Amino acid sequence: MPIETWLIFILGFMIVGSIMALEIKDLLSSIIAIGIVGLALSVAFLFLQAPDLAIVQFLFEIFAIIILILAFLKKEYHKKDDPSNTNKILTLVTVITLGAILFFSIDVFKALPAFGEPYMNTAKYYLENGATETGSANLVSAIILDYRAYDTLGEVTVLFTAILGALTIIRIKKKSSGTEEDVV
Amino acid sequence: MILYILCFILLLVGLYGVLTKKDLIKIILSLSIMGYAANLFLILFAYKNDAIFPILSESAVQEAMVDPLPQALVLTSIVIELGITAMLVALAVRLYQKYKTFDITKIRSLSG
Known part of the structure; x- marks a missing residue:
């Protein structure tokens, strides 16, 4: 089978899984559906010849599921929301608007380079000179750690700040109510 | 081109969740769906x-x-997304402890 057929199958699977995750009532099923969507994305990365990304996405997905389940798997969170709570008109208007956005954006996708024929202006330089200039056989890590090292520094800063923020938010709770058990 | 359109539909599914869902957990999940689509x-x-x-x-x-x-x-x-998810989850848990609900319409109607 050609790769496009596989990718269409995986993407359709991801779309169905996402809709399931959003519409399902049970919280645990919803989180697990999101996990399945992320693992399908990891498979899609493998098909698109990005093994580094597939490994990182796989790890990310497992960590995300662990965090979400640890945080939200309490009995008291599993409340049934009453059906009068959902606004049907708002949902209908949103779906129609998003459909219109999709319809009008199809012309934009026609202007993009076709699938399988990238421009690769910058990448040509990296592919030709990456090994001699950085000494790395893996060109993705050559770009991350050498050509775009400042990007990676910024990424680490953002990640550090986010983790620091999350820890700070959780620690406030510990001080105010010491008897309650730690959730995350 | 069909792949681009399908990918855009995935992004729109995430956007739909952000716009219409009232549960904070569902909104966090929608944000991660949008992240998948962009990547x-x-x-x-x-x-x-x-x-x-x-x-x-x-x-x-x-x-x-x-x-x-x-x-x-x-x-x-991808790595940044993990940090953002962790921070959003921490915020949601804190909001639940303060307001005893994940419903954003109820949180909005309460003051302080």
Whole structure:
């Protein structure tokens, strides 16, 4: 089978899984559906010849599921929301608007380079000179750690700040109510 | 082109969740769906027909490699997404402890 057929199958699977995750009532099923969507994305990365990304996405997905389940798997969170709570008109208007956005954006996708024929202006330089200039056989890590090292520094800063923020938010709770058990 | 459209539909599903859902947990999940779609879109651009992954070896030819630049940038983006998810989850848990609900309409109607 050609790769496009596989990718269409995986993407359709991801779309169905996402809709399931959003519409399902049970919280645990919803989180697990999101996990399945992320693992399908990891498979899609493998098909698109990005093994580094597939490994990182796989790890990310497992960590995300662990965090979400640890945080939200309490009995008291599993409340049934009453059906009068959902606004049907708002949902209908949103779906129609998003459909219109999709319809009008199809012309934009026609202007993009076709699938399988990238421009690769910058990448040509990296592919030709990456090994001699950085000494790395893996060109993705050559770009991350050498050509775009400042990007990676910024990424680490953002990640550090986010983790620091999350820890700070959780620690406030510990001080105010010491008897309650730690959730995350 | 059908792949781009499907990927955009995935992004729109996430946007639909952000706009219509009232449960904070569902909104966090929708945000991560949008992240998946954005990452996948960039990698779809990078693919070249009959090309292999950008790791040099004896048998690999440089002309037949996929674009390594979007892969490097998306690698950054995935890691940041994990940090953002952790922070959103922490915020949601704190909000639940204060208001005893995940419903954003009820949280909005309460003051302080």
